[in-house]
Amino acid sequence: MKKSLYLMLAGTAAMFMACGDDSSSSSLTYEQSGSIVVDPQNKTVVTTVSMVEDMCVNENNTYNWREVNLGEDKDYLKYDFKGDTLIIFQECSSSFSYCSEYGMMFVGGKAGSLDGSWESTNCKYSSYDKESYCYVSCSDVPGGKLTEEEAERMYESGQIQSWDDLEKNPTLLARLNCLDEEDMSEMPQVDLEISGSSFTAKVKYSVKSETEFDDYTNSRFMTSLLDDLRRGSIDIPDASRLFKEDSADMKDLIFTLKDYGIELASQSKTSISFKYKNETLSIKFGDVDYGDDNGSLSMTISTDKKSCSLDAESGEVTKSTCKAEYGEFFSKETEEDAAGNRFTVAYAYSKSNERDFERCAEALLDTLFAKGTPSKNTVTNDCSDLYETVEYVCNNAASYEDMEECTDLQDEYFSCINSSYSVYGALAKVAPEGAKKEKKQFIQDARKLARKLQRASK
Numbered sequence: 001m002k003k004s005l006y007l008m009l010a011g012t013a014a015m016f017m018a019c020g021d022d023s024s025s026s027s028l029t030y031e032q033s034g035s036i037v038v039d040p041q042n043k044t045v046v047t048t049v050s051m052v053e054d055m056c057v058n059e060n061n062t063y064n065w066r067e068v069n070l071g072e073d074k075d076y077l078k079y080d081f082k083g084d085t086l087i088i089f090q091e092c093s094s095s096f097s098y099c100s101e102y103g104m105m106f107v108g109g110k111a112g113s114l115d116g117s118w119e120s121t122n123c124k125y126s127s128y129d130k131e132s133y134c135y136v137s138c139s140d141v142p143g144g145k146l147t148e149e150e151a152e153r154m155y156e157s158g159q160i161q162s163w164d165d166l167e168k169n170p171t172l173l174a175r176l177n178c179l180d181e182e183d184m185s186e187m188p189q190v191d192l193e194i195s196g197s198s199f200t201a202k203v204k205y206s207v208k209s210e211t212e213f214d215d216y217t218n219s220r221f222m223t224s225l226l227d228d229l230r231r232g233s234i235d236i237p238d239a240s241r242l243f244k245e246d247s248a249d250m251k252d253l254i255f256t257l258k259d260y261g262i263e264l265a266s267q268s269k270t271s272i273s274f275k276y277k278n279e280t281l282s283i284k285f286g287d288v289d290y291g292d293d294n295g296s297l298s299m300t301i302s303t304d305k306k307s308c309s310l311d312a313e314s315g316e317v318t319k320s321t322c323k324a325e326y327g328e329f330f331s332k333e334t335e336e337d338a339a340g341n342r343f344t345v346a347y348a349y350s351k352s353n354e355r356d357f358e359r360c361a362e363a364l365l366d367t368l369f370a371k372g373t374p375s376k377n378t379v380t381n382d383c384s385d386l387y388e389t390v391e392y393v394c395n396n397a398a399s400y401e402d403m404e405e406c407t408d409l410q411d412e413y414f415s416c417i418n419s420s421y422s423v424y425g426a427l428a429k430v431a432p433e434g435a436k437k438e439k440k441q442f443i444q445d446a447r448k449l450a451r452k453l454q455r456a457s458k
Contacts, residue, residue, distance in 0.1 A: 027205060027206050029202055029203065029204045030202070031202045031203075032049055032200070032201050033198065033201075034049035034198070035048045035197055035198055036194060043078055043080055044078055044092075045077040045079060046074060047074065047077065048072050048074050049073045049075075050069070051069070051070035051073050054066070055067075055068045055345045056317040056321075056322035057344070057345055058344040061324075063323060063330075065322040068335070069338045069339075070336075070338060071337070072338075074094075075090070076092040076093065076094055077089060077099075078092055078096060078099050081111055081112055084107065084109075084111040086105070086106040086114070086118055087103040087104070089127065099127075101126055101127055102126055104124060105120070105125055105132065106118035106190075117191070117192070118191070118192040119192075120188075120190035122187060123135070135184070136174065136177075136178045138178035138180050138181075141171075141175055141178045142175075143171070144175065145180060146172065146175035186205070188204060189206075190203050213242075213243045213244065214243075215245070215247075215269045216242050216288065217250070217267055218245060218246065218247040220241035220245075221237045221238075222246070223250055223253055224237035226253050227253070229365065234361045236310065236357070239288075239295055242288060257274065262275070262281075265280060271284040276368065280304055281301070281302075281303055282300075282302050282303075283299070283300070284299065284300045285297075285298070285299050286298035294314070294318075295314060295315060296312065296314075297313075298310060298312075301364065302364075303367070303368055305367070306363075308357055309353075309357065310352070310353065310354065311353055312350075313350075314348070314350040314351065317346045317347055321349060322346065329349045329350055330349050332345065332346050333345060390406070390410055393405055394406040394409070394410070
């Protein structure tokens with residue numbers, strides 16, 4: 001009940017008069033131009049943009065980077081003025097019988113005329129209740145973001161029992177609905193230039209200047225990889241996990257490995273090694289590059305007698321990668337140009353020796369642990385209570401923050417499953433028969449729970 005109250009409140013739109021400024025060190029800007037037809041009497045707008053793009057086209061078994069005319073894209077909008085503020089309602093039907101309830105609010109131009117320069121605000125206008133709603137940075141609100149724990153304490157103490165109680169406290173309402181720095185930075189700045197029958201729209205996203213996480217051996221990638229190594233079955237994690245810290249779980253994993261006589265020998269940001277009896281197992285990262293469009297990863301797993309190397313790169317197809325030598329690695333789809341001609345375009349590629357690497361690494365582990373024996377009996381963890389929590393939170397999510405909490409709990413749940421059966425690891429094959437049967441049954445149960453969770457969270 002208390003949880004539901006907080007979720008209901010957190011999912012409500014912000015209602016404030018002032019908007020905070022969030023500075024950033026750099027930005028990304030996307031620009032689009034086209035024609036515009038305005039009906040002043042009905043306050044409607046139709047914009048038309050020519051969709052001309054550079055693509056990697058497959059022609060006669062060759063790949064050519066060329067310009068393709070995909071036709072025109074039309075948007076139907078409604079507009080209105082409140083004083084000198086322009087309001088634009090998007091996602092209208094072609095007959096304008098329906099538009100989005102909320103309109104973006106712009107300032108800077110002349111009241112009553114679309115022509116001119118307009119800048120978006122962090123505010124929106126509701127055509128339903130005829131009110132403006134503005135997003136505010138939590139740094140501009142006394143007390144900062146209202147946490148779930150604070151809200152629960154206020155509810156338990158009787159300070160707030162309903163939405164009406166909250167509406168009577170503007171400061172508390174502000175703290176509940178404000179946006180943190182990250183969310184504010186993700187809100188784009190939209191600039192419009194309208195002149196007669198033409199328009200230009202510029203959408204600018206701020207980019208925070210951050211120090212890139214580069215401690216790969218304390219990342220989520222490494223904890224996932226070590227879980228695989230303990231199971232003796234390698235499945236390369238997503239490269240993005242290299243840039244997400246997971247040092248607490250790493251400490252737990254290293255502690256657990258001691259149960260099998262596997263000791264940490266050395267660790268740096270890009271390499272880690274373990275001692276097992278008289279053997280050394282090393283993991284070393286080479287070139288690592290992960291961006292929005294393209295990325296690459298090289299990594300080596302080795303013992304004193306054997307070495308396995310991974311080399312992988314992937315991303316969007318560009319002019320430099322639109323070549324026949326990448327052909328077998330392309331992801332393709334069929335497009336149709338403005339003239340109705342159908343053709344095949346390569347839009348992404350993934351080049352990797354991943355499968356060979358995984359087979360090599362699994363054979364390496366089989367050799368390394370062939371005569372191993374667990375130092376003590378392994379036990380499984382019960383993740384059912386955590387599953388019930390995940391199911392409740394995900395099924396009742398009512399805001400972006402709730403979905404983030406749902407995702408975090410899902411990660412925690414799958415980590416619980418992994419830790420429960422992965423401790424059998426590559427060494428489990430030499431464990432007593434009873435442990436093998438217990439492992440098999442638990443894996444079946446865990447997978448059933450995982451499938452149930454995935455269905456519940458969709």
